[in-house]
Amino acid sequence: RNPPPSPGLALPIVGHMYLFKENPTDQIETWRKRLGNIYTIQMGTFRCVMLNGYDLISEILLKHHESLLGRPDMFLHKEIFEYAGIVSLGGNKWKEQRSFLQSTLRALGMGRNIMAERIQGEADYLLTTIDAAQSQALEISNLVTVCVTNVLCGVIFSKRFNQGDETILQWLKSVSRLFEVLGSSAALNFFPFLKYMPGDMFKFNEVKSIIKNLKETIWGWVDKDHRVINLSDQGFDDVSHAFLTEIERKKRDAIASTTIDEANMLASMLALFNAGIETTVNTIIFAVLYMVNFPHLQDQLFREIEDVVGLDRSPSISDKSNLKLLSAFIMETQRFANVVPLGQHRLATKDIHLGGYTISQGTSVIVNFDSILRDESVWGDPDIFRPDRFLDADGSVIVKKELIPFGIGRRNCVGEALASMELFLFLAALVQKFEFLPEKDGELPTMVPNVRFTSVAQPFKVRAISRPK
Numbered sequence: 001r002n003p004p005p006s007p008g009l010a011l012p013i014v015g016h017m018y019l020f021k022e023n024p025t026d027q028i029e030t031w032r033k034r035l036g037n038i039y040t041i042q043m044g045t046f047r048c049v050m051l052n053g054y055d056l057i058s059e060i061l062l063k064h065h066e067s068l069l070g071r072p073d074m075f076l077h078k079e080i081f082e083y084a085g086i087v088s089l090g091g092n093k094w095k096e097q098r099s100f101l102q103s104t105l106r107a108l109g110m111g112r113n114i115m116a117e118r119i120q121g122e123a124d125y126l127l128t129t130i131d132a133a134q135s136q137a138l139e140i141s142n143l144v145t146v147c148v149t150n151v152l153c154g155v156i157f158s159k160r161f162n163q164g165d166e167t168i169l170q171w172l173k174s175v176s177r178l179f180e181v182l183g184s185s186a187a188l189n190f191f192p193f194l195k196y197m198p199g200d201m202f203k204f205n206e207v208k209s210i211i212k213n214l215k216e217t218i219w220g221w222v223d224k225d226h227r228v229i230n231l232s233d234q235g236f237d238d239v240s241h242a243f244l245t246e247i248e249r250k251k252r253d254a255i256a257s258t259t260i261d262e263a264n265m266l267a268s269m270l271a272l273f274n275a276g277i278e279t280t281v282n283t284i285i286f287a288v289l290y291m292v293n294f295p296h297l298q299d300q301l302f303r304e305i306e307d308v309v310g311l312d313r314s315p316s317i318s319d320k321s322n323l324k325l326l327s328a329f330i331m332e333t334q335r336f337a338n339v340v341p342l343g344q345h346r347l348a349t350k351d352i353h354l355g356g357y358t359i360s361q362g363t364s365v366i367v368n369f370d371s372i373l374r375d376e377s378v379w380g381d382p383d384i385f386r387p388d389r390f391l392d393a394d395g396s397v398i399v400k401k402e403l404i405p406f407g408i409g410r411r412n413c414v415g416e417a418l419a420s421m422e423l424f425l426f427l428a429a430l431v432q433k434f435e436f437l438p439e440k441d442g443e444l445p446t447m448v449p450n451v452r453f454t455s456v457a458q459p460f461k462v463r464a465i466s467r468p469k
């Protein structure tokens with residue numbers, strides 16, 4: 001059957017997982033150097049094919065998409081999403097959820113002016129809350145998280161919260177605890193029997209209880225009893241309103257076989273939160289970290305905004321095409337920080353012939369985005385932070401097909417347009433208003449990230465000094 005090569009000794013039960021150290025992408029890269037861009041590893045009970053490099057990854061995601069539409073039966077899909085919603089569904093059920101969410105987000109103005117105004121409002125709010133610290137060193141990630149959460153809460157429920165609001169603080173506490181315990185429970189993906197270990201050793205019960213609370217909170221925010229559903233009106237206020245309306249429409253038309261129901265609605269809304277907040281916040285925090293580490297670059301970014309926008313009005317989305325250095329800086333931040341280094345496991349639903357090997361039906365496939373964003377043959381000096389790699393001699397922005405922080409193909413990031421707009425508007429506002437300095441002069445915060453299955457900056461404080469007008 002010609003399967004891709006394997007790194008050798010797989011221990012009983014754990015397979016090759018015992019070889020993973022702190023940063024999983026290091027081990028994956030070590031195997032890539034030894035075995036090439038495609039190889040097989042055993043992760044507990046799962047046989048996984050790891051794919052590296054732009055050619056193979058784009059080939060499988062673009063050409064073999066239809067054979068890769070499953071999700072393996074993992075803890076995440078079973079216990080968190082209960083096999084429902086955009087992240088956990090496969091096949092035609094996924095297609096229906098994805099197309100519903102995509103068209104709903106588009107109709108709500110994702111990537112357009114109406115959304116830009118909402119984000120600008122949150123960016124202004126962020127500036128005010130940072131300013132309140134009066135140049136005292138502070139960790140800004142909590143402040144950024146509230147504003148990014150507000151953007152999504154607006155899109156999903158037409159709601160927003162002020163910093164310090166008890167509901168949002170409780171929500172953020174639960175989400176942060178969830179990410180902490182998900183680390184301990186990751187092994188449950190590959191060894192489901194561990195959930196029976198005494199003392200909740202792998203945090204199975206805690207994860208379940210946090211998820212139950214988060215779902216109840218989300219359902220409370222939907223506020224179903226106070227929503228006016230009008231089936232003759234094609235419009236809707238937000239994602240949850242769109243779902244509720246479409247669910248009623250399906251009932252009216254007696255369409256039984258559909259994923260547009262309350263279980264999938266809840267799971268998809270939870271997925272938008274899980275996938276959309278951490279990623280966006282982490283990218284913004286990495287950008288601030290790089291500005292602190294490269295003050296000369298921070299200064300150039302400020303000068304560009306001063307020239308193009310001035311200091312009397314807030315940057316708007318229409319400034320984007322003229323803020324070329326800022327665009328290149330964001331591109332390089334996304335490349336260098338690479339907040340989603342590995343794709344979610346996908347399941348081959350048919351045999352796939354790729355790179356001279358056969359990936360057999362039932363195999364789990366992982367794509368290694370890190371192998372593209374850090375590929376020496378593409379970037380030359382991938383370990384250097386250098387935004388000017390995205391600018392040509394005239395200062396125009398160069399678009400490179402290998403820059404794929406949002407993935408590629410039909411299962412790429414459904415929130416890409418929203419996230420891109422957020423990155424631009426939040427960062428433009430921060431650059432215009434503040435100079436970011438390290439907590440102590442001369443002591444730069446480390447740029448070495450914490451990489452698990454997402455990449456996060458190590459906690460650091462900054463002093464945000466208001467720029468004189």
Ligand code: HEM
Nearest residue numbers: 087275276279280340343344405406407412413414415419
């Ligand atoms: C800078 C911010 C973001 C980055 C870097 C990012 C990155 C990604 C990547 C790489 C994938 C594909 C993973 C794979 O192939 O397995 C993905 C999927 C996804 N993203 Fe994002 N994302 C970001 C923001 C968002 C936002 C704001 C939302 C919500 C509005 C969102 C919702 C999703 C969802 C629901 C999926 C799964 C799509 C599906 O299975 O069809 N993401 N994201």
